[in-house]
Amino acid sequence: MSAPVATFKTNSQSCSVQDVTLKCDKLWTMGQQEAINRLSVPEKSVFSKSTKMVLVSDFGARAARIAAAYAEFYLERGEDGKPDLKGRFYWMGLAAFASKQVKCGLDFIPAEPYLTIGVPPIGQPPLRIGKKGLGKGNFWLFQDIFVWHWFYKKHPQQFDECAPVRNAKSCDAQVQMNIDQLPWADEALPVLKNLALTPDVKKGFERIKESESTSDPATKRNLQLKSLLAIADHEQRRILQPLIYNEFFFQATLKAQAAFEWAPFVPVRVAAFSTACDVDDKELRVQMDKGNLYSESDRMEFIGKIAAQYHKLMGFKKDYMEEQIETIATWNNAV
Template sequence: MWSEAQEFAYVRLTSTRDHKVDPWGVPEVTVRKHLLADYDVRARRISATYARFYLETEEGGQPDKKGRFYWMGLGAFAAKTVACALEDPRVTGMPPGTDQVRQGLGKGNMWLFYEVAPWHWMHANAADCMVLYERTRSDTNLVPALLTATQKMPWSAEALTRIGRLKSNEYVKKAFEKTREIEKLRAEKNIKARQEAQFDHLLAMAMHEQKMVLQPLIYEDEGFVWWVRQQRKAWVNWASPTLQLVFAAACEIDDPEFKSVAPASTVLENFDSRFKWISSAAKKYHGLMQTKPFHMESEMRAMASWVQVNDRSPLPIPPPMR
């Protein structure tokens, strides 16, 4: 089952549109799957998938259990933020060899998705197996074809080692214990208890995301951290994207109610400093989900529509997955 779950994540970031073009300049469509070439397009598909999991429109979704994958809603807005950063000329304009920020964002976003999406897919499609076999998940336990595909993925050798080879940990365990608790608490009868369980789930998954995946994968990468530090300097900061989370499908909005802006004192590469802001953003998300649910879910539905967005141009792309 873990191979099926991992394959779901891999296939979601693929295209059958080849890098070759026909006489009219249209990319050829083949039956062979290739990893999407554009980092921002990957990020929008990731955002769409997270939104679909929250909305229960993904594989295995059960609309009457909406809210059990609470972190996925926040994750959808966060992945959209990464897409916006990757589309920002201040990031895309960095010449090759000096684009560690773009590379770091692309690497962190993709491997976080490869790590967290299969947990949610497994629970949605085989909850009993999730309980029984949670501790057996590892890249080394994948079927040969999936193991080969994993090893071909960008940054795989570095990423798998740094993020613990896709294995479970205390935060994953707690997050899905809370997911099962949320499922048992009917919204109309246990409003407060359900909201508390959702927030506990949210923080557990956020800890997993930030401490177990992104911290070792990108925030301890010397090249990425050097550029992050440069962007904090006064002479560079004015030209850098604002560090914020916007609770909308758009990259930017005017209404501060739907924004969480990182304090100026935030040291992004420092886990404790960064997590103070992440915790604040999580609390704001949680509050908006109670007070502005129509807005939040409407924006998630807009992001969910990106699930089939494709590369803009036929760029050279990695070898076929199989």
């Protein structure tokens, strides 16, 4: 990107170097802009030679990039990655598969103008509602959870101090404008309390920290699962439930989908541990066969089964699982 993320005044003496520890608000600013950058591409102006960054417009491509970002975190990629600690961001591995599944749902629904042209009028409203709900939830979950992980990975010594003061409405002015212009920002930020710390996030990262210092394999696996479940509680109960699952029309759409799940070309409520949208191998898939996705209790039961199967596969089929995550990590430039 040609322009800096933000400009911070750190030293008043020109032509000199001074080490300065950035305060929490500056670090959160940088993390939030990084989350935006991961979903953006350069666009040249028609009337000048300047280039600006714009969000990838296709919801499915966004979901692919989000899945890739999660996969990279699990794999400890990047300059701040610690390969010897691979697996500490355990939720991220599962989230890579989950965002892949969201991509499948989004890709199933035609984009405009093909939706208007190819789908009978009666079928268009629920598809639009479904696409918007999936796209909004996936996008804002990423804006929240990616930055928590980004901060912990880059600034672990400052995480405990800075976590309580995270606020998506108190970033540096240049980045604040970018945040406020994000899709659904006016709606999402108040509902999500400006991406503030929750007890589940605190608990999840405490378990991550504990897992980093233990050498006992069984203890480490237990801590990995505990961190995953805590962050899943945050993801599902604090982010997705109030943001999308409480919406009446989205609930109606999910109810209709479940009612016709048996019909051809209707996507099933499934989590597949593969780069494919679904697989025949029962060991690599978990399907929701009762209840409603919009019901927090029903969905958490489903999430619990998915987490248990993920944990099981990470135990005896780890090479296969990480191969799939490696492939998902290559989707970081999807458009």
